[in-house]
Amino acid sequence: MTTDETTLLTARADALDRALTVADGRVSPQTAARVSSTVDGVRARLALGVDHTVVALVGGTGSGKSSLFNAISGLQFADVGVRRPTTSEITACVWGNGADALLDWLGVLPERRIARESLLDGESEASLRGLVLLDLPDHDSIAPEHREVVDRLVPQADLLAWVVDPQKYADDALHTGYLRQLVGHESSMVVVLNQVDTVPPEVRPALIADLERLLVDDGLTGVPVTSASATTGEGVKALREALAGVVASRSLAARHAGAELNDAVTALEKHVAEREPTNLSLAETVESLRRSVGLTAVAASVATAVRGGSAGAQGFGAVQEDAVALARGMWLDAVTQGLPKRWAQDMASRVASTAELRLAVADAISELSLTARRSTLALGLLVAAVVLAGVALVLGSVVVGSATGESGVAVWTPAVAVLALVGAVAAFVGSRAARSAAARRRSARVLRDGRAALENVCRARLAVPTEQVLAEHRTVRELIASARG
Numbered sequence: 308m309t310t311d312e313t314t315l316l317t318a319r320a321d322a323l324d325r326a327l328t329v330a331d332g333r334v335s336p337q338t339a340a341r342v343s344s345t346v347d348g349v350r351a352r353l354a355l356g357v358d359h360t361v362v363a364l365v366g367g368t369g370s371g372k373s374s375l376f377n378a379i380s381g382l383q384f385a386d387v388g389v390r391r392p393t394t395s396e397i398t399a400c401v402w403g404n405g406a407d408a409l410l411d412w413l414g415v416l417p418e419r420r421i422a423r424e425s426l427l428d429g430e431s432e433a434s435l436r437g438l439v440l441l442d443l444p445d446h447d448s449i450a451p452e453h454r455e456v457v458d459r460l461v462p463q464a465d466l467l468a469w470v471v472d473p474q475k476y477a478d479d480a481l482h483t484g485y486l487r488q489l490v491g492h493e494s495s496m497v498v499v500l501n502q503v504d505t506v507p508p509e510v511r512p513a514l515i516a517d518l519e520r521l522l523v524d525d526g527l528t529g530v531p532v533t534s535a536s537a538t539t540g541e542g543v544k545a546l547r548e549a550l551a552g553v554v555a556s557r558s559l560a561a562r563h564a565g566a567e568l569n570d571a572v573t574a575l576e577k578h579v580a581e582r583e584p585t586n587l588s589l590a591e592t593v594e595s596l597r598r599s600v601g602l603t604a605v606a607a608s609v610a611t612a613v614r615g616g617s618a619g620a621q622g623f624g625a626v627q628e629d630a631v632a633l634a635r636g637m638w639l640d641a642v643t644q645g646l647p648k649r650w651a652q653d654m655a656s657r658v659a660s661t662a663e664l665r666l667a668v669a670d671a672i673s674e675l676s677l678t679a680r681r682s683t684l685a686l687g688l689l690v691a692a693v694v695l696a697g698v699a700l701v702l703g704s705v706v707v708g709s710a711t712g713e714s715g716v717a718v719w720t721p722a723v724a725v726l727a728l729v730g731a732v733a734a735f736v737g738s739r740a741a742r743s744a745a746a747r748r749r750s751a752r753v754l755r756d757g758r759a760a761l762e763n764v765c766r767a768r769l770a771v772p773t774e775q776v777l778a779e780h781r782t783v784r785e786l787i788a789s790a791r792g
Protein backbone atom coordinates (compact mmCIF):
# COMPACT_ATOMS: atom_id res chain seq x y z
CA MET A 308 0.00 0.00 0.00
CA THR A 309 1.48 3.30 -1.05
CA THR A 310 1.05 6.59 0.78
CA ASP A 311 -1.31 7.61 -2.01
CA GLU A 312 -3.45 4.57 -1.39
CA THR A 313 -3.54 5.27 2.34
CA THR A 314 -4.46 8.90 1.71
CA LEU A 315 -7.21 7.89 -0.68
CA LEU A 316 -8.65 5.26 1.66
CA THR A 317 -8.48 7.69 4.58
CA ALA A 318 -10.34 10.29 2.52
CA ARG A 319 -13.01 7.73 1.64
CA ALA A 320 -13.41 6.73 5.29
CA ASP A 321 -13.62 10.41 6.24
CA ALA A 322 -16.30 11.02 3.61
CA LEU A 323 -18.38 8.18 5.02
CA ASP A 324 -17.88 9.50 8.52
CA ARG A 325 -19.07 12.96 7.49
CA ALA A 326 -21.99 11.49 5.56
CA LEU A 327 -23.07 9.73 8.75
CA THR A 328 -22.78 12.93 10.76
CA VAL A 329 -24.81 14.97 8.29
CA ALA A 330 -27.38 12.19 7.80
CA ASP A 331 -27.86 11.98 11.55
CA GLY A 332 -31.15 10.28 12.34
CA ARG A 333 -32.01 9.65 8.72
CA VAL A 334 -30.06 6.42 8.45
CA SER A 335 -31.29 3.36 10.33
CA PRO A 336 -29.40 2.85 13.61
CA GLN A 337 -28.21 -0.55 12.39
CA THR A 338 -26.73 0.86 9.18
CA ALA A 339 -25.22 3.80 11.05
CA ALA A 340 -23.59 1.43 13.54
CA ARG A 341 -22.32 -0.78 10.75
CA VAL A 342 -20.89 2.03 8.69
CA SER A 343 -19.26 3.66 11.66
CA SER A 344 -17.68 0.37 12.68
CA THR A 345 -16.33 -0.02 9.13
CA VAL A 346 -14.93 3.50 9.25
CA ASP A 347 -13.31 2.83 12.62
CA GLY A 348 -11.96 -0.52 11.43
CA VAL A 349 -10.47 0.89 8.23
CA ARG A 350 -8.90 3.83 10.07
CA ALA A 351 -7.46 1.54 12.72
CA ARG A 352 -6.08 -0.89 10.14
CA LEU A 353 -4.53 1.95 8.12
CA ALA A 354 -2.99 3.40 11.26
CA LEU A 355 -1.36 0.04 11.96
CA GLY A 356 0.44 0.20 8.64
CA VAL A 357 1.10 -2.50 6.10
CA ASP A 358 4.17 -4.16 7.49
CA HIS A 359 1.90 -7.06 8.34
CA THR A 360 -0.76 -8.96 6.49
CA VAL A 361 -3.45 -10.57 8.61
CA VAL A 362 -4.62 -13.95 7.31
CA ALA A 363 -7.39 -15.66 9.26
CA LEU A 364 -8.23 -19.36 9.01
CA VAL A 365 -12.02 -19.50 9.22
CA GLY A 366 -14.36 -22.46 8.98
CA GLY A 367 -16.67 -24.94 10.65
CA THR A 368 -15.95 -27.28 13.52
CA GLY A 369 -13.40 -29.95 12.70
CA SER A 370 -12.60 -28.69 9.20
CA GLY A 371 -8.96 -28.56 10.23
CA LYS A 372 -8.22 -24.88 10.88
CA SER A 373 -6.01 -25.57 13.86
CA SER A 374 -4.28 -28.45 12.11
CA LEU A 375 -3.59 -26.25 9.08
CA PHE A 376 -2.38 -23.47 11.36
CA ASN A 377 0.15 -25.87 12.82
CA ALA A 378 1.06 -27.29 9.40
CA ILE A 379 1.65 -23.86 7.90
CA SER A 380 3.59 -22.57 10.88
CA GLY A 381 5.44 -25.83 11.47
CA LEU A 382 4.65 -25.43 15.17
CA GLN A 383 2.30 -27.38 17.38
CA PHE A 384 0.87 -24.26 18.97
CA ALA A 385 -2.83 -24.47 18.16
CA ASP A 386 -4.91 -27.07 19.98
CA VAL A 387 -6.23 -29.69 17.63
CA GLY A 388 -9.22 -32.00 17.77
CA VAL A 389 -10.26 -33.34 21.16
CA ARG A 390 -7.92 -30.90 22.82
CA ARG A 391 -9.91 -28.20 21.07
CA PRO A 392 -10.17 -25.23 23.43
CA THR A 393 -13.60 -24.44 24.70
CA THR A 394 -12.63 -20.78 24.93
CA SER A 395 -13.28 -18.33 22.17
CA GLU A 396 -9.65 -17.24 22.05
CA ILE A 397 -7.81 -16.59 18.82
CA THR A 398 -4.40 -18.13 18.26
CA ALA A 399 -1.83 -16.15 16.31
CA CYS A 400 1.50 -16.86 14.71
CA VAL A 401 3.60 -13.91 13.58
CA TRP A 402 6.46 -14.15 11.10
CA GLY A 403 8.85 -11.39 12.12
CA ASN A 404 8.37 -8.86 14.91
CA GLY A 405 6.55 -5.72 15.78
CA ALA A 406 2.97 -6.91 15.36
CA ASP A 407 1.97 -6.27 18.97
CA ALA A 408 -0.25 -3.27 18.26
CA LEU A 409 -1.91 -5.16 15.44
CA LEU A 410 -2.46 -8.22 17.62
CA ASP A 411 -3.90 -5.99 20.36
CA TRP A 412 -6.31 -4.49 17.86
CA LEU A 413 -7.26 -7.99 16.70
CA GLY A 414 -7.89 -8.96 20.32
CA VAL A 415 -5.35 -11.79 20.54
CA LEU A 416 -4.28 -12.51 24.12
CA PRO A 417 -0.50 -12.28 24.71
CA GLU A 418 -0.36 -15.96 25.75
CA ARG A 419 -2.04 -16.98 22.47
CA ARG A 420 0.68 -15.38 20.32
CA ILE A 421 3.71 -17.14 18.96
CA ALA A 422 6.50 -15.80 16.79
CA ARG A 423 8.33 -17.59 14.03
CA GLU A 424 11.80 -16.22 14.54
CA SER A 425 13.25 -16.11 11.08
CA LEU A 426 16.65 -15.93 12.77
CA LEU A 427 16.31 -19.49 14.03
CA ASP A 428 14.53 -20.71 10.95
CA GLY A 429 17.17 -19.43 8.61
CA GLU A 430 15.75 -18.21 5.32
CA SER A 431 13.03 -20.85 5.02
CA GLU A 432 10.56 -18.54 6.69
CA ALA A 433 11.81 -15.27 5.18
CA SER A 434 9.22 -15.24 2.42
CA LEU A 435 6.47 -15.22 5.02
CA ARG A 436 7.92 -12.33 6.99
CA GLY A 437 5.07 -9.95 7.77
CA LEU A 438 2.44 -12.68 7.91
CA VAL A 439 0.10 -12.76 10.87
CA LEU A 440 -1.72 -16.10 10.77
CA LEU A 441 -4.82 -16.46 12.92
CA ASP A 442 -6.63 -19.61 13.99
CA LEU A 443 -10.21 -18.57 14.70
CA PRO A 444 -12.95 -20.31 16.72
CA ASP A 445 -15.49 -22.31 14.72
CA HIS A 446 -18.05 -20.17 12.90
CA ASP A 447 -20.69 -22.87 13.43
CA SER A 448 -19.95 -23.35 17.10
CA ILE A 449 -22.93 -23.78 19.41
CA ALA A 450 -21.26 -21.25 21.71
CA PRO A 451 -22.43 -17.82 20.58
CA GLU A 452 -19.26 -16.14 21.86
CA HIS A 453 -17.26 -18.16 19.31
CA ARG A 454 -19.38 -16.83 16.48
CA GLU A 455 -19.08 -13.32 17.89
CA VAL A 456 -15.31 -13.55 17.63
CA VAL A 457 -15.57 -14.80 14.05
CA ASP A 458 -18.01 -12.03 13.13
CA ARG A 459 -15.68 -9.44 14.61
CA LEU A 460 -12.59 -10.83 12.88
CA VAL A 461 -14.10 -11.35 9.41
CA PRO A 462 -13.99 -7.62 8.57
CA GLN A 463 -10.68 -7.14 10.42
CA ALA A 464 -8.58 -9.74 8.61
CA ASP A 465 -6.85 -8.73 5.40
CA LEU A 466 -7.34 -12.20 3.92
CA LEU A 467 -9.88 -14.84 4.89
CA ALA A 468 -8.80 -18.42 4.27
CA TRP A 469 -12.02 -20.44 4.45
CA VAL A 470 -11.15 -23.97 5.51
CA VAL A 471 -13.71 -26.58 4.44
CA ASP A 472 -13.64 -30.35 4.39
CA PRO A 473 -15.06 -32.89 1.92
CA GLN A 474 -18.04 -33.61 4.20
CA LYS A 475 -19.21 -30.16 5.07
CA TYR A 476 -18.09 -27.86 2.26
CA ALA A 477 -21.71 -27.29 1.18
CA ASP A 478 -22.85 -26.36 4.69
CA ASP A 479 -25.57 -23.72 4.55
CA ALA A 480 -24.32 -21.90 7.68
CA LEU A 481 -21.11 -21.23 5.78
CA HIS A 482 -22.62 -20.22 2.44
CA THR A 483 -25.66 -18.27 3.59
CA GLY A 484 -24.22 -17.04 6.85
CA TYR A 485 -20.88 -15.85 5.55
CA LEU A 486 -19.83 -16.37 1.96
CA ARG A 487 -22.86 -14.71 0.39
CA GLN A 488 -22.25 -11.64 2.54
CA LEU A 489 -18.77 -11.34 1.13
CA VAL A 490 -19.62 -10.61 -2.49
CA GLY A 491 -17.22 -7.86 -3.52
CA HIS A 492 -14.50 -9.22 -1.26
CA GLU A 493 -13.27 -11.92 -3.63
CA SER A 494 -9.79 -10.45 -3.74
CA SER A 495 -9.45 -10.84 0.03
CA MET A 496 -10.37 -14.50 0.29
CA VAL A 497 -9.28 -18.02 -0.60
CA VAL A 498 -11.00 -21.33 0.01
CA VAL A 499 -8.99 -24.36 1.15
CA LEU A 500 -10.51 -27.79 0.74
CA ASN A 501 -8.73 -29.58 3.59
CA GLN A 502 -8.65 -33.28 4.43
CA VAL A 503 -8.31 -34.29 0.77
CA ASP A 504 -6.41 -37.33 2.02
CA THR A 505 -9.79 -38.74 3.06
CA VAL A 506 -11.08 -38.94 -0.53
CA PRO A 507 -9.62 -40.97 -3.41
CA PRO A 508 -7.47 -38.87 -5.77
CA GLU A 509 -9.81 -39.48 -8.73
CA VAL A 510 -12.75 -37.92 -6.86
CA ARG A 511 -10.94 -34.75 -5.92
CA PRO A 512 -11.34 -32.78 -9.19
CA ALA A 513 -15.11 -33.31 -9.08
CA LEU A 514 -15.19 -32.14 -5.45
CA ILE A 515 -13.22 -29.01 -6.27
CA ALA A 516 -15.48 -28.31 -9.25
CA ASP A 517 -18.57 -28.70 -7.09
CA LEU A 518 -17.12 -26.36 -4.47
CA GLU A 519 -16.31 -23.80 -7.18
CA ARG A 520 -19.85 -24.05 -8.51
CA LEU A 521 -21.25 -23.39 -5.03
CA LEU A 522 -19.07 -20.31 -4.70
CA VAL A 523 -20.35 -18.99 -8.01
CA ASP A 524 -23.90 -19.66 -6.76
CA ASP A 525 -22.99 -17.55 -3.74
CA GLY A 526 -22.19 -14.73 -6.14
CA LEU A 527 -18.44 -15.03 -5.63
CA THR A 528 -16.30 -15.04 -8.75
CA GLY A 529 -12.60 -15.58 -9.02
CA VAL A 530 -12.05 -16.89 -5.50
CA PRO A 531 -9.01 -19.22 -5.58
CA VAL A 532 -9.80 -22.76 -4.39
CA THR A 533 -6.92 -24.99 -3.29
CA SER A 534 -6.85 -28.44 -1.77
CA ALA A 535 -4.69 -29.53 1.12
CA SER A 536 -4.24 -32.07 3.82
CA ALA A 537 -2.96 -30.95 7.18
CA THR A 538 -2.35 -34.58 8.03
CA THR A 539 -0.22 -35.63 5.06
CA GLY A 540 1.14 -32.16 4.37
CA GLU A 541 -0.10 -32.30 0.80
CA GLY A 542 -0.85 -28.84 -0.58
CA VAL A 543 0.62 -27.10 2.47
CA LYS A 544 3.69 -25.96 0.57
CA ALA A 545 1.51 -24.48 -2.16
CA LEU A 546 -0.56 -22.75 0.49
CA ARG A 547 2.56 -21.28 2.07
CA GLU A 548 3.69 -20.06 -1.35
CA ALA A 549 0.31 -18.46 -1.96
CA LEU A 550 0.56 -16.71 1.42
CA ALA A 551 4.09 -15.58 0.60
CA GLY A 552 2.72 -13.98 -2.57
CA VAL A 553 0.03 -12.23 -0.59
CA VAL A 554 2.52 -10.93 1.96
CA ALA A 555 4.87 -9.75 -0.77
CA SER A 556 2.20 -7.83 -2.69
CA ARG A 557 1.47 -5.70 0.40
CA SER A 558 -1.63 -4.28 -1.26
CA LEU A 559 -3.97 -6.74 0.35
CA ALA A 560 -4.78 -4.57 3.36
CA ALA A 561 -5.62 -1.72 1.00
CA ARG A 562 -7.77 -3.90 -1.24
CA HIS A 563 -9.55 -5.30 1.77
CA ALA A 564 -10.10 -1.85 3.29
CA GLY A 565 -11.41 -0.64 -0.07
CA ALA A 566 -13.89 -3.52 -0.26
CA GLU A 567 -15.02 -2.85 3.32
CA LEU A 568 -15.63 0.81 2.44
CA ASN A 569 -17.58 -0.17 -0.68
CA ASP A 570 -19.81 -2.42 1.45
CA ALA A 571 -20.49 0.51 3.74
CA VAL A 572 -21.24 2.72 0.73
CA THR A 573 -23.74 0.17 -0.59
CA ALA A 574 -25.42 -0.03 2.80
CA LEU A 575 -25.60 3.75 3.12
CA GLU A 576 -26.81 4.29 -0.43
CA LYS A 577 -30.07 2.58 0.48
CA HIS A 578 -30.77 5.52 2.77
CA VAL A 579 -30.60 8.28 0.18
CA ALA A 580 -32.44 8.97 -3.04
CA GLU A 581 -30.58 9.10 -6.34
CA ARG A 582 -31.41 12.77 -6.60
CA GLU A 583 -33.33 15.43 -4.74
CA PRO A 584 -36.89 16.29 -5.80
CA THR A 585 -36.83 19.35 -8.05
CA ASN A 586 -40.43 20.51 -7.91
CA LEU A 587 -40.11 23.15 -5.21
CA SER A 588 -42.63 25.65 -6.62
CA LEU A 589 -44.81 27.24 -3.95
CA ALA A 590 -47.42 28.36 -6.50
CA GLU A 591 -49.86 25.52 -5.98
CA THR A 592 -49.63 25.61 -2.22
CA VAL A 593 -50.10 29.39 -2.11
CA GLU A 594 -53.02 29.08 -4.51
CA SER A 595 -54.67 26.44 -2.40
CA LEU A 596 -54.26 28.54 0.75
CA ARG A 597 -55.56 31.59 -1.12
CA ARG A 598 -58.74 29.71 -1.99
CA SER A 599 -59.13 28.35 1.50
CA VAL A 600 -58.94 31.75 3.21
CA GLY A 601 -61.41 33.22 0.67
CA LEU A 602 -59.09 35.96 -0.49
CA THR A 603 -61.09 36.55 -3.70
CA ALA A 604 -64.33 37.12 -1.79
CA VAL A 605 -62.65 39.49 0.65
CA ALA A 606 -61.05 41.45 -2.21
CA ALA A 607 -64.46 41.64 -3.95
CA SER A 608 -66.06 42.93 -0.77
CA VAL A 609 -63.38 45.62 -0.53
CA ALA A 610 -64.26 46.59 -4.12
CA THR A 611 -67.97 46.74 -3.25
CA ALA A 612 -67.22 48.96 -0.30
CA VAL A 613 -65.08 51.27 -2.44
CA ARG A 614 -67.97 51.48 -4.93
CA GLY A 615 -70.16 52.52 -2.02
CA GLY A 616 -72.25 49.37 -2.12
CA SER A 617 -71.56 48.63 1.54
CA ALA A 618 -70.35 50.44 4.60
CA GLY A 619 -67.09 48.45 4.84
CA ALA A 620 -65.24 45.37 3.61
CA GLN A 621 -65.98 41.92 4.97
CA GLY A 622 -62.99 40.52 6.92
CA PHE A 623 -61.42 37.07 6.71
CA GLY A 624 -63.20 34.20 8.38
CA ALA A 625 -61.44 31.64 10.57
CA VAL A 626 -58.69 29.79 8.70
CA GLN A 627 -59.80 26.19 8.21
CA GLU A 628 -57.44 23.59 9.71
CA ASP A 629 -58.42 20.99 7.10
CA ALA A 630 -57.60 23.27 4.22
CA VAL A 631 -54.22 24.17 5.70
CA ALA A 632 -53.49 20.48 6.34
CA LEU A 633 -54.34 19.74 2.73
CA ALA A 634 -52.09 22.48 1.35
CA ARG A 635 -49.25 21.38 3.63
CA GLY A 636 -49.75 17.74 2.62
CA MET A 637 -49.59 18.67 -1.04
CA TRP A 638 -46.30 20.46 -0.47
CA LEU A 639 -44.82 17.58 1.48
CA ASP A 640 -45.90 15.06 -1.13
CA ALA A 641 -44.16 17.01 -3.85
CA VAL A 642 -40.91 17.69 -2.01
CA THR A 643 -40.45 14.22 -0.54
CA GLN A 644 -41.08 12.39 -3.78
CA GLY A 645 -38.58 9.52 -4.05
CA LEU A 646 -36.94 10.27 -0.70
CA PRO A 647 -36.42 7.32 1.67
CA LYS A 648 -38.86 7.12 4.57
CA ARG A 649 -36.62 8.62 7.24
CA TRP A 650 -35.84 11.68 5.12
CA ALA A 651 -39.53 12.17 4.38
CA GLN A 652 -40.36 11.87 8.07
CA ASP A 653 -37.64 14.34 8.93
CA MET A 654 -38.98 16.73 6.29
CA ALA A 655 -42.45 16.55 7.83
CA SER A 656 -41.03 17.35 11.24
CA ARG A 657 -38.84 20.20 9.99
CA VAL A 658 -41.50 22.18 8.08
CA ALA A 659 -44.20 23.95 10.09
CA SER A 660 -46.90 21.73 11.54
CA THR A 661 -50.47 22.24 10.37
CA ALA A 662 -51.25 24.16 13.56
CA GLU A 663 -48.20 26.41 13.17
CA LEU A 664 -48.94 27.02 9.53
CA ARG A 665 -52.59 27.83 10.26
CA LEU A 666 -51.54 30.34 12.90
CA ALA A 667 -48.98 31.93 10.59
CA VAL A 668 -51.58 32.20 7.81
CA ALA A 669 -54.11 33.72 10.17
CA ASP A 670 -51.51 36.21 11.42
CA ALA A 671 -50.45 37.17 7.93
CA ILE A 672 -53.94 37.81 6.59
CA SER A 673 -55.00 39.62 9.72
CA GLU A 674 -52.30 42.18 8.96
CA LEU A 675 -53.66 42.86 5.48
CA SER A 676 -55.17 46.31 5.08
CA LEU A 677 -58.82 46.02 4.00
CA THR A 678 -59.70 49.74 4.27
CA ALA A 679 -62.18 50.83 1.58
CA ARG A 680 -61.69 54.55 1.20
CA ARG A 681 -63.91 56.13 -1.47
CA SER A 682 -62.19 57.72 -4.43
CA THR A 683 -61.71 61.47 -3.90
CA LEU A 684 -61.65 61.98 -7.66
CA ALA A 685 -65.02 60.26 -7.94
CA LEU A 686 -66.37 62.42 -5.11
CA GLY A 687 -65.01 65.59 -6.71
CA LEU A 688 -66.57 64.70 -10.04
CA LEU A 689 -69.87 63.94 -8.33
CA VAL A 690 -69.86 67.36 -6.63
CA ALA A 691 -69.00 68.95 -9.97
CA ALA A 692 -71.88 67.06 -11.60
CA VAL A 693 -74.32 68.31 -8.96
CA VAL A 694 -73.09 71.90 -9.22
CA LEU A 695 -73.25 71.83 -13.03
CA ALA A 696 -76.69 70.24 -12.92
CA GLY A 697 -77.77 73.05 -10.58
CA VAL A 698 -76.38 75.68 -12.92
CA ALA A 699 -78.12 74.03 -15.88
CA LEU A 700 -81.40 73.95 -13.94
CA VAL A 701 -81.21 77.62 -12.95
CA LEU A 702 -80.24 78.79 -16.41
CA GLY A 703 -82.85 76.48 -17.96
CA SER A 704 -85.63 77.95 -15.84
CA VAL A 705 -84.47 81.50 -16.72
CA VAL A 706 -84.66 80.66 -20.40
CA VAL A 707 -88.09 79.08 -20.01
CA GLY A 708 -89.27 82.15 -17.99
CA SER A 709 -88.08 84.58 -20.65
CA ALA A 710 -89.96 82.70 -23.33
CA THR A 711 -93.32 83.23 -21.53
CA GLY A 712 -92.63 86.65 -19.94
CA GLU A 713 -91.47 89.91 -21.42
CA SER A 714 -88.05 90.26 -19.75
CA GLY A 715 -85.30 89.23 -22.19
CA VAL A 716 -82.26 87.13 -21.49
CA ALA A 717 -78.84 87.29 -22.87
CA VAL A 718 -78.46 85.37 -26.07
CA TRP A 719 -75.76 83.04 -24.59
CA THR A 720 -77.94 81.82 -21.71
CA PRO A 721 -79.49 78.75 -23.46
CA ALA A 722 -76.12 77.68 -24.81
CA VAL A 723 -74.51 77.85 -21.36
CA ALA A 724 -77.44 75.92 -19.84
CA VAL A 725 -76.97 73.15 -22.38
CA LEU A 726 -73.21 73.14 -21.81
CA ALA A 727 -73.71 72.91 -18.04
CA LEU A 728 -76.08 70.00 -18.52
CA VAL A 729 -73.64 68.18 -20.75
CA GLY A 730 -70.89 68.90 -18.24
CA ALA A 731 -73.02 67.57 -15.40
CA VAL A 732 -73.70 64.34 -17.27
CA ALA A 733 -70.02 63.98 -18.18
CA ALA A 734 -68.92 64.61 -14.61
CA PHE A 735 -71.44 62.09 -13.33
CA VAL A 736 -70.29 59.44 -15.78
CA GLY A 737 -66.68 60.28 -14.93
CA SER A 738 -67.39 59.96 -11.24
CA ARG A 739 -68.86 56.48 -11.76
CA ALA A 740 -65.88 55.43 -13.85
CA ALA A 741 -63.40 56.77 -11.30
CA ARG A 742 -65.20 54.88 -8.54
CA SER A 743 -65.09 51.61 -10.52
CA ALA A 744 -61.42 52.09 -11.34
CA ALA A 745 -60.63 52.77 -7.68
CA ALA A 746 -62.58 49.68 -6.64
CA ARG A 747 -60.74 47.54 -9.17
CA ARG A 748 -57.36 48.91 -8.11
CA ARG A 749 -58.13 48.39 -4.46
CA SER A 750 -59.32 44.81 -4.87
CA ALA A 751 -56.34 43.98 -7.09
CA ARG A 752 -54.11 45.41 -4.36
CA VAL A 753 -55.77 43.28 -1.70
CA LEU A 754 -55.36 40.19 -3.89
CA ARG A 755 -51.72 40.98 -4.57
CA ASP A 756 -50.87 41.76 -0.95
CA GLY A 757 -52.77 38.72 0.25
CA ARG A 758 -51.01 36.44 -2.15
CA ALA A 759 -47.64 37.94 -1.23
CA ALA A 760 -48.39 37.51 2.48
CA LEU A 761 -49.35 33.85 1.94
CA GLU A 762 -46.29 33.30 -0.18
CA ASN A 763 -44.06 34.75 2.53
CA VAL A 764 -45.61 32.43 5.08
CA CYS A 765 -45.13 29.42 2.79
CA ARG A 766 -41.57 30.40 2.00
CA ALA A 767 -40.53 30.83 5.60
CA ARG A 768 -42.52 27.93 7.04
CA LEU A 769 -42.30 25.38 4.24
CA ALA A 770 -39.74 26.21 1.55
CA VAL A 771 -36.82 27.29 3.74
CA PRO A 772 -36.84 24.20 5.99
CA THR A 773 -37.42 22.01 2.93
CA GLU A 774 -34.40 23.48 1.19
CA GLN A 775 -32.31 22.85 4.29
CA VAL A 776 -33.31 19.19 4.43
CA LEU A 777 -32.70 18.73 0.72
CA ALA A 778 -29.31 20.44 0.96
CA GLU A 779 -28.38 18.01 3.72
CA HIS A 780 -29.61 15.13 1.58
CA ARG A 781 -27.50 16.32 -1.32
CA THR A 782 -24.42 16.63 0.89
CA VAL A 783 -24.91 13.11 2.24
CA ARG A 784 -25.53 11.72 -1.24
CA GLU A 785 -22.42 13.36 -2.66
CA LEU A 786 -20.26 12.27 0.27
CA ILE A 787 -21.43 8.68 -0.15
CA ALA A 788 -20.68 8.81 -3.86
CA SER A 789 -17.21 10.18 -3.17
CA ALA A 790 -16.54 7.32 -0.74
CA ARG A 791 -17.09 4.73 -3.48
CA GLY A 792 -13.77 3.36 -4.72
Ligand SMILES: Nc1nc2c(ncn2[C@@H]2O[C@H](COP(=O)(O)OP(=O)(O)O)[C@@H](O)[C@H]2O)c(=O)[nH]1
Pocket residue numbers: 366367368369370371372373374375386387388389391445501502503504505535536537538539
Ligand atom coordinates in the same frame (compact mmCIF):
# COMPACT_ATOMS: atom_id res chain seq x y z
N1 LIG B 1 -7.56 -37.01 7.75
C1 LIG B 1 -7.40 -35.75 8.06
N2 LIG B 1 -7.77 -35.33 9.26
C2 LIG B 1 -7.59 -34.01 9.57
C3 LIG B 1 -7.02 -33.13 8.66
N3 LIG B 1 -6.98 -31.90 9.24
C4 LIG B 1 -7.47 -32.06 10.48
N4 LIG B 1 -7.86 -33.31 10.69
C5 LIG B 1 -8.45 -33.85 11.89
O1 LIG B 1 -9.72 -33.25 12.07
C6 LIG B 1 -9.98 -33.02 13.44
C7 LIG B 1 -10.26 -31.56 13.65
O2 LIG B 1 -9.14 -30.81 13.35
P1 LIG B 1 -8.89 -29.37 13.92
O3 LIG B 1 -7.64 -28.86 13.34
O4 LIG B 1 -9.02 -29.33 15.40
O5 LIG B 1 -10.12 -28.63 13.26
P2 LIG B 1 -10.72 -27.22 13.62
O6 LIG B 1 -11.88 -27.45 14.49
O7 LIG B 1 -11.14 -26.64 12.31
O8 LIG B 1 -9.65 -26.42 14.28
C8 LIG B 1 -8.72 -33.48 14.17
O9 LIG B 1 -8.94 -34.75 14.71
C9 LIG B 1 -7.68 -33.48 13.12
O10 LIG B 1 -6.71 -34.45 13.37
C10 LIG B 1 -6.65 -33.61 7.36
O11 LIG B 1 -6.16 -32.91 6.49
N5 LIG B 1 -6.87 -34.94 7.12
Ligand SMILES: [Mg+2]
Pocket residue numbers: 372373374386387388391442443
Ligand atom coordinates in the same frame (compact mmCIF):
# COMPACT_ATOMS: atom_id res chain seq x y z
MG1 LIG C 1 -9.58 -25.40 16.06
